[in-house]
Amino acid sequence: MFVGHYSVAFACRTEGNRIPLWVLFIAVQFLDYIWATLVLLGIEKLRVIKGFTAGSMLDSYFHPYSHSLPMAIIWSIFAGLLYWVVCSRHGCLDSRSAPWIIALAGFSHWILDLVAHPRDLAIYDNKWKVGFGLWNYRDPEFALEIALLAIGIALYLVRNAMPAIRRGAVIAFGIVLVIVQIGDTYVPRSPLTDKATVMGVWVFYTLFVLIAFGVEKIGARIKSNTP
Numbered sequence: 446m447f448v449g450h451y452s453v454a455f456a457c458r459t460e461g462n463r464i465p466l467w468v469l470f471i472a473v474q475f476l477d478y479i480w481a482t483l484v485l486l487g488i489e490k491l492r493v494i495k496g497f498t499a500g501s502m503l504d505s506y507f508h509p510y511s512h513s514l515p516m517a518i519i520w521s522i523f524a525g526l527l528y529w530v531v532c533s534r535h536g537c538l539d540s541r542s543a544p545w546i547i548a549l550a551g552f553s554h555w556i557l558d559l560v561a562h563p564r565d566l567a568i569y570d571n572k573w574k575v576g577f578g579l580w581n582y583r584d585p586e587f588a589l590e591i592a593l594l595a596i597g598i599a600l601y602l603v604r605n606a607m608p609a610i611r612r613g614a615v616i617a618f619g620i621v622l623v624i625v626q627i628g629d630t631y632v633p634r635s636p637l638t639d640k641a642t643v644m645g646v647w648v649f650y651t652l653f654v655l656i657a658f659g660v661e662k663i664g665a666r667i668k669s670n671t672p
Contacts, residue, residue, distance in 0.1 A: 446554075446561040447629055448622040449590040450474055451653070452597030453553040457546050459604045463539040464546060466601075467658035468528065472550040474650050475524050476558075480511035481643035491643065493636040498563060498580035500587070502636050505565050513567040514555065521551035557593075561586060587630045591623060611663045618660055622653075 454469035471478070483489040490507035497504050510516055525548030532538035540546075559566055562576035579586045598619045602612060637645070 446557040447590060448626045449557055449561075449593040450554055451622060452593035452595075453550050453557075454657070455594075455597035455601035457550050458601055460606060461540060462543045462546055464528075464543050465658070466661050467654050468547070469550055470650075470654045470657045472524055472528075472547045473554055475551045476511050476517055476520055476554045477646060478650065479520055480505070480508055481646040483508070483511055484639055484643045491639040493639060493642050495636050498578070499583040500561075500580040500630055503642070505562075507571060508565070509567050509571040512555065512558065512565075513569060513571070515569060517552060517555035521548045521555075524548060524551040560589070583630060587626065590626055590630075594619060594622060594626075608663075611660065614660045614663050618656060621656075625649075 450473045451470060454466060454473045457469050458464055458466050480489060484491050489505075489510060492504040492506060493502050494504050495502055505512065511520070525544040525546075528547045529538065529544035532543070538544075555566070559575060560577050561579045563578045563580060564574045564576040566576050567574050579589065598615060602615060607615075
């Protein structure tokens with residue numbers, strides 16, 4: 446699962462909770478940020494194997510500290526608590542439910558990975574691994590990713606007031622994410638090293654966070670200029 450994770454970020458942002466979209470973009474990929482960091486540190490293990498599955502070359506054969514079920518719950522709760530602490534100190538906590546939404550957005554990563562991954566998600570430690578393996582079926586997995594993204598963006602557009610220019614920016618961002626997913630799923634490429642792969646995760650995920658930040662700033666500028 447790749448851009449499908451961002452569907453949750455789009456869907457969770459409402460005028461009621463006012464969680465910045467860029468924060469939700471971090472939340473839904475928080476487990477992968479932890480995973481990429483631990484792989485870089487040599488704590489978790491990754492093999493990049495061409496043809497490992499139809500939809501992915503990533504064999505995450507040891508990642509219990511970021512992607513086991515107990516740790517996914519712990520990291521998700523930590524993300525919610527971190528949001529609560531930071532926003533409480535800076536007066537930006539607009540909804541009591543916001544930290545819970547952040548935690549649930551974080552845990553949604555594990556649920557969507559459960560659908561896509563082969564049996565590499567541990568229920569405990571590095572044991573009792575589960576995964577429905579949709580990565581083994583390239584076209585259905587791609588269709589699910591795009592469908593989730595489209596639903597998430599549609600909910601975002603319906604639930605949030607914004608000027609037309611921001612709506613256009615959100616739709617354009619969605620198209621960019623679809624293009625990225627097409628490249629990730631269908632464009633042939635040579636496997637990278639494990640370290641290069643997770644560095645790419647850090648770079649691309651953070652780039653998407655910055656774009657999400659910029660997209661919401663477009664609407665904020667126009668709103669602030671309205672008499």
